Amino acid sequence: MASTKPESSQTSPSVDENSSEPLNLSKKQVKKEAQKAERLRKQQEVTAAAAVESAEADPFSGNYGDILTEEIQSKAISGRRWTEIGSLDIELAGSTVLIRGAAQTIRPVSKKMVFLVVRHYVSTVQCVLVINKECVSPQMVKFATGLSKESIIDIEGVVSIPKDPIKGTTQQVEVQVTKLFCVNRAVPNLPINIEDAARSEMEFEKAEQTGEQLVRVGQDTRLNYRVLDMRTPANQATFRIQCHVENIFRRFLLSEGFVGIHTPKLVPGSSEGGAAVFKLDYKGQPACLAQSPQLYKQMAICGGFGRVFEVGSVFRAEDSYTHRHLCEFVGLDVEMEIKEHYFEVCDIVDRLFVAMFDYLNENCKKELDAINRQYPFEPLKYLRKTLRLTFLEGVKMLKEAGVEVDPFGDLNTEAEKKLGQLVREKYDTDFYILYRYPLAVRPFYTMLCYDDPAYSNSFDVFVRGEEIISGAQRIHLPELLTKRAEACGIDVKTISTYIDSFRYGAPPHGGFGVGLERVVMLFCALNNIRKTSLFPRDPQRLVP
Amino acid sequence: MASTKPESSQTSPSVDENSSEPLNLSKKQVKKEAQKAERLRKQQEVTAAAAVESAEADPFSGNYGDILTEEIQSKAISGRRWTEIGSLDIELAGSTVLIRGAAQTIRPVSKKMVFLVVRHYVSTVQCVLVINKECVSPQMVKFATGLSKESIIDIEGVVSIPKDPIKGTTQQVEVQVTKLFCVNRAVPNLPINIEDAARSEMEFEKAEQTGEQLVRVGQDTRLNYRVLDMRTPANQATFRIQCHVENIFRRFLLSEGFVGIHTPKLVPGSSEGGAAVFKLDYKGQPACLAQSPQLYKQMAICGGFGRVFEVGSVFRAEDSYTHRHLCEFVGLDVEMEIKEHYFEVCDIVDRLFVAMFDYLNENCKKELDAINRQYPFEPLKYLRKTLRLTFLEGVKMLKEAGVEVDPFGDLNTEAEKKLGQLVREKYDTDFYILYRYPLAVRPFYTMLCYDDPAYSNSFDVFVRGEEIISGAQRIHLPELLTKRAEACGIDVKTISTYIDSFRYGAPPHGGFGVGLERVVMLFCALNNIRKTSLFPRDPQRLVP
Structure with a gap:
């Protein structure tokens, strides 16, 4: 040479x-x-x-x-x-x-x-x-x-x-x-030193005691120079864990007879309705980026695939600048025929996530240690059989703890966090399912409860007091679906192909959606979803 | 009940x-x-x-x-x-x-x-x-x-x-x-009868002989009522094979130490340049949909991940209305460090695809039979060790067969098809790699040949005379990269973060990209890529 x-x-x-x-x-x-x-x-x-x-x-x-x-x-x-x-x-x-x-x-x-x-x-x-x-x-x-x-x-x-x-x-x-x-050769002076980017809070505390001055790399600087920030042991571990989460998700579902599909992200009109969509011109037609594969994965069920999943990009033009929202993230989506009850969907959630957490704990020790060294966290507590509480049971627990919540409304972030604490104290778990949400706070395609149309056959799943999964039985009856869409102020003309799909013989079905970045963030108790997205997109960040 | x-x-x-x-x-x-x-x-x-x-x-x-x-x-x-x-x-x-x-x-x-x-x-x-x-x-x-x-x-x-x-x-x-x-209950008269949608050409020929009138369901009608069309045995099989292709792709790469990543689809400016991008407004900033994860997967290599892959949506606003182009498809992308030569990338292509074809032939007999019954096809011919020819060897073969091709230009679809025939006759394979393409026809980030800057360290891979994979060694030297971007008319300011990534110590690397729909289409010799996309998007179709 x-x-x-x-x-x-x-x-x-x-x-x-x-x-x-x-x-x-x-x-x-x-x-x-x-x-x-x-x-x-x-x-x-x-x-x-x-x-x-x-x-x-x-x-x-x-x-x-x-x-x-x-x-x-x-x-x-x-x-x-x-x-x-x-x-x-x-x-x-x-x-x-x-x-x-x-x-x-x-x-x-x-x-x-x-x-x-x-x-x-x-x-x-x-x-x-x-x-x-x-x-x-x-x-x-x-x-x-x-x-x-x-x-x-x-x-x-x-x-x-x-x-x-x-x-x-x-x-x-x-x-x-x-x-x-x-x-x-690298440039002689790097914009970020890897050692600085890799320091834990403990090191800073120690340095403060000894009077040593350490450089603290802020989240924005990290993201500006992401290719350097990525090289820290914690980040190398985080994205390897993300890859594992996706693999377990896929492997588990494949073993249960699900078929992996891909649905379009360029969709006509305004996706599922609502304002938070990115709009664009598609060869002269008004189009937008899919807010979820919801309508399409349901159409795949109508198409006879029985059980499907999708891993794909999801776009939300929301203005939320929080620790847990992104304008673009990776959705893990599931849709399946149900025979009698949407608890069949909850059963999949239960077994899938327990298997996932078990796998991560058993097989990713090195990665979890690397994250722990920089961002110490308590291991996730979860039960062998996931706890299920009704929404009203949750409301009652909150009320007893002095937090008043509208029994026909949604839980806000604070109430969710509080309920997470209460559930942890009472049931010793960081992971549970809350079901039977008020109909008013769920999307139009959610099936109503048979005994009370003010409630719905739906559920959310929580990790450390934060929602990571939303799921439900869907309406497979075209007349009821049309009625609900109209009641929710959706122009049914824009979703006619979707509604028509249920006129050709559609089985009862349900499903759920998860954000990949949120699963990793909450499993590892990281405080910011930008830590679990390689190149995050929020209302203020489109670069790099 | x-x-x-x-x-x-x-x-x-x-x-x-x-x-x-x-x-x-x-x-x-x-x-x-x-x-x-x-x-x-x-x-x-x-x-x-x-x-x-x-x-x-x-x-x-x-x-x-x-x-x-x-x-x-x-x-x-x-x-x-x-x-x-x-x-x-x-x-x-x-x-x-x-x-x-x-x-x-x-x-x-x-x-x-x-x-x-x-x-x-x-x-x-x-x-x-x-x-x-x-x-x-x-x-x-x-x-x-x-x-x-x-x-x-x-x-x-x-x-x-x-x-x-x-x-x-x-x-x-x-x-x-x-x-x-x-x-x-389904509506009494369905827009498509599943039996009609499932008929093979042979049935039509037979019916013609007996004078029987059969309904022929056109491709557009199929797509208009996709949820019915999906129910045919051939379509159920096609999308199950698509799922297998993705699984083998992932499994093989994971076993070779690759990490699965996700890169953003919302990108600033105009992606890799060129006109064929979907533009949109991102919270007041000009943005577009990624034409490929190219720049980002390279940045992940700069970020120290060594070997990465991505399965994700790819968007091309091209006006091509052909049997093989879509405006949105699923990209299977790979990027990896190389030690000495981009043949290390070709080796991965070789082993990955031979493993994939083997798997499909061995484990998807039922699905392949279902497709074969409606759309008969010859099994793909491929060698245990994939044939590699230089671009100039290809040009020479074409010239000897009477087809003149510019040795510094690209092959058009016809020439590719012809070369596929010639290679099949001479080497008995439908699957081969053509390498060392003229620099002028490759993207700006392609590494030049060490001995002749008119040629590049790049390759295309063909199945049945159609390109399914494009790959190359990339330029990891920021000065050369800047020079090449400028030479290709790209405003380097718009890709400064990408170019800067190579200033912080970047290993030599290469990679390739494949279209999932094309792999399935060409492995099964289907004549239209719309048959291998659940809800295809072309310049004229955004619905359903």
């Missing part, structure tokens, strides 16, 4: 690990830094000829340097074997390995020795570069010291077992570096 | 199985039919009192009738056990079963006997209703005869083994009906 040797590495800003100077940069500054790096790179190219000359003075000049651009343009397949940092362990002691990762920290101990912590995915390993007579020159140590943090590097070295356990890396072996190449 | 007994069933139009009258109805007619059915239902209610009276004359009046609305409003959980139609087999002979399904056909043999074919999901069973002294009255046979096709019915009966094999049902047992309740 060819390489240039940047003699001018001393011109790059020195990297001071203990610097407490706030490094959050504006976009202008980032650009400036980028230009600086570019100048540096050009300078390196210009001095390449000189480097070749001085390389003669360094017999190990072939062991380090910046990789030439053409080398990373798929020039050749070398056949070399790469080792994942996560699989570096004592069994490899004595072996020569080739690894690639980000230079998370670069800590020169002297002019003869530098420690590098290299990270890939969630794994980190300590690499040691010491001047020796076999392969490492003083220039090579200088090159390493001059690397900017987060640069992507290739290291060849021998795995060794250190005397003392290594603090601060996931892997408990060291790599004695023999070769070091920089694949891609 | 309570029930009303409609004495007036003779007023519903007689159902003639052999009617060759075209039954495709306009929306107005559907409405009219609906009103007719509604009148009928009301009439039934009015005569309910009379029915009760005459019920006294029918000792078995409790064994049949329309279920009261309240019965299907989750009134009670009876504890009765339901049997799935698909699990009715000879082992159940002699047992009493309770089933629910759609009355697919209602064939009265005499005033004493009626055959019902009941369908649930993709399974059908023949049910026989004969007057007897234990439970079936003449009125009950009349009630059954008067049911409209596709109505949802509950049947209780005893499983029996018929002397001769039953043609036209999936289950090879009969049910001797003892109870029959209608859960939900």
Whole structure:
């Protein structure tokens, strides 16, 4: 592998690990830094000829340097074997390995020795570069010291077992570096330091006691530089857990005979009604973005699929700027035929989520620990058989606790939170189903209770006092559906295809919808839904 | 279970199985039919009192009738056990079963006997209703005869083994009906007959020879009444295969260390550039719908996820009205770090799709047969190790076959089709990778070839002569990326966050994107992508 040797590495800003100077940069500054790096790179190219000359003075000049651009343009397949940092362990002691990762920290101990912590995915390993007579020159140590943090590097070295356990890396072996190449340089001053972004509240408290000044990275800054923020252990874990949640959701439903479907997000008119829709022009026709797959998943039931689920984007143009609302999120939706009772839907909710929580607790310990280290939380309490309370039982519990609630209205966020506390105290669970909601607070397609049309065959599901699921039996009788739509002020002409679907023989059915981001947020007791969306969208944020 | 007994069933139009009258109805007619059915239902209610009276004359009046609305409003959980139609087999002979399904056909043999074919999901069973002294009255046979096709019915009966094999049902047992309740009546005249929608070209050819007139249901009519069209065996199979394709895609990638992510569909500015975007107003900011998750999945790679995939909606406002373009489809997207060469991405494509095709052939025989019966097709030919040809090799093959192609341009649909034929003849495969495309025809973020900047580290993958996958190594060097964006006429200010992502240490990477609907269409050699989208969106269709 060819390489240039940047003699001018001393011109790059020195990297001071203990610097407490706030490094959050504006976009202008980032650009400036980028230009600086570019100048540096050009300078390196210009001095390449000189480097070749001085390389003669360094017999190990072939062991380090910046990789030439053409080398990373798929020039050749070398056949070399790469080792994942996560699989570096004592069994490899004595072996020569080739690894690639980000230079998370670069800590020169002297002019003869530098420690590098290299990270890939969630794994980190300590690499040691010491001047020796076999392969490492003083220039090579200088090159390493001059690397900017987060640069992507290739290291060849021998795995060794250190005397003392290594603090601060996931892997408990060291790599004695023999070769070091920089694949891609990061700008010398990053807008966010990963260490800062990864700090827990406890670290800040400790620092306050010792008088140490730490940089606090705000939520907005994190989101502005999301690709850096994503690299923290807690974020790597959060989005891996999100992936698990979706997998368990799918796997469970597939095993129960559900079919995964996809319904359109571009829909005519105004979706299910209401103002909170994003409108657009569709080839001259008024259209909007689906607020949920509701009408379409029901049509799939009318189409004979029996049991369906969908994982897809959901759009809400609401102006809610809260910790739990997004303008775009991932909906986990279920719809199924029922034989007699919408409790058949509740049974699926019950078994699905108990299976999900069990799986996460059993199989995602590493990820949960990573989140816990930065954002400590109590494990979710849930019962083997999920508690079910009627809405009126909930109202009664609240009343007894001094909170008056309209028995024909909805619960507000505060009442929900309070009820969550009361249920926890009484039943020892953070997860329960509240059913038989007042009809007035449910969508037009919700089936009425057989014995009291003021109430409906519907339910919400709560985690830690916050709603994560809404579900119900749906009206499958076209006349009743039309009547209810009209009563709710919906122009039935705009949903005629939907209503007609029930005229061709429609089975009784029900279903529910869940927000993927909310499940992750509430399972891990994170305080902001923006932490569980890779690139969140709220009324004020459309970028990046 | 309570029930009303409609004495007036003779007023519903007689159902003639052999009617060759075209039954495709306009929306107005559907409405009219609906009103007719509604009148009928009301009439039934009015005569309910009379029915009760005459019920006294029918000792078995409790064994049949329309279920009261309240019965299907989750009134009670009876504890009765339901049997799935698909699990009715000879082992159940002699047992009493309770089933629910759609009355697919209602064939009265005499005033004493009626055959019902009941369908649930993709399974059908023949049910026989004969007057007897234990439970079936003449009125009950009349009630059954008067049911409209596709109505949802509950049947209780005893499983029996018929002397001769039953043609036209999936289950090879009969049910001797003892109870029959209608859960939900379909309108008497459906806009599409399922039998018509399910006919193969062969049936039409046969009918032409015998002079029989069959109703042909056009693609547009199918889509207008999609919930009926969906019920054909071929469509039930198609969308189950679509679900399998997605599952295999996910499962394979998860097993290879990929993380499933979700990126926003609401994006600022104009997505990746180009005119074919749906624009909208996002809380006062100009926004559009993502044409692909391209920029965001690359940012996830910059964010340290290493290997990611996404299944999500993709929006293209193109005016293409072809058999293979949709304005909204489901994208299967992959992005991954590469160590040395974008062939690492091709390797994933190769192994993923061979595994997928193997799985479908081995595990979806029933579904493939169902599609084959209506739309006969040759099984896909593919090699254990996928063929890879360079773009220029393709150009040469075409030239030798007399088709001149610009070696620096793109292949048009015809040339692709022709090349597919040539490759099939020469290499005996319908599935191959064409790589090293001219740079000019690839997006700005595509990495240039190290040895010739007129070509790029990119590839397309073809199935039966049509492109289904596009992939490439991406440019991870911010300066080169900026230069290429500018050269392609893109305002780099609008994608500054994306370009900046590569300034913080970005690994070499590549990826690809596939259209879910195209995979299913081409694997099954269907001639129209509208057949593999539940509710397709094209420049002329936004409804249903």
